Amino acid sequence: MSDRLAGRTAVVTGSAGGLGREFAAALAAAGARVAGFDVASQSGTARRIGAAFLPVTVDVTEPSQVARAMALVAAEAGGPHIVVNNAGVYPPIPFEKTTLDDLRRILRINVEGPFTVTQAALPYLREAGWGRVVSIASGAVFVGPPDLVAYTASKAALIGMTRSLATLLGPENITANVIAPGLTRTETATRSTGADGGFERVAATQRVPRVAEPGDLVSTLLYVCDPGSGFLTGQTLNVDGGAAFL
Ligand SMILES: NC(=O)c1ccc[n+]([C@@H]2O[C@H](COP(=O)([O-])OP(=O)(O)OC[C@H]3O[C@@H](n4cnc5c(N)ncnc54)[C@H](O)[C@@H]3O)[C@@H](O)[C@H]2O)c1
16 A cells, blocks of 8 residues: 555546456556446446546547546546556457457557547646546557467557557656566456466466466556656566566
């Protein structure tokens, strides 16, 4: 427990469970008020965090919904000052069977979502004169899993977007960075990759040969959001147990 983020408000997308719930809880434990944006019920996250959490039902790909949600956060909790673009989908699909509709859906949630949420948050970050934009990509970008071609493309786009945002926002005391997790044990990851021993297979390729848990990503998120990290921007922090060396 610390108060490094006291007085700040964070928006975490995809906070109904998995990594997003863990990130929301960690930011709240560091003293931030946290608003969660998700299409799914966030009752589990609300129970875990308590009064510091504001759940907002919103589809991050819908600009009008996102604008309304951001205004609600500003009115109810102040800010926002921190944006964690975490909502995303990662269905494994063989490349030959990936339709353009599959590709468009993945790009819509994984790229248009962060684009829309960051754009809607920007006036508030600017008004505060301080901001942290953190987007959750994936170690898939460095490893290139064969059944995640569309997904890997979407997460690589997020890295490019972050670099341009870092250039745009650097003079305004707003940083933009990416965290790229390796395969991490969440319910969705278990459904899509864990059932056939995928966790153990991936863990065996890591220098730290154990399965990652959501808590393994928390210290990196807090480091990037810390008030002392204003000189860290445009970077991709690869938190994958050493599966890939950049
Ligand atoms: N778990 C892993 O192994 C892993 C590894 C690397 C990267 N990631 C990335 O981390 C993020 C979280 O993954 P997770 O495993 O916690 O998955 P998850 O399915 O638990 O979380 C994703 C959340 O996003 C929400 N969401 C989806 N579409 C949305 C939309 N249009 N609007 C609002 N909310 C929406 C879902 O309801 C869900 O709660 C994703 O971006 C994923 O690509 C995960």
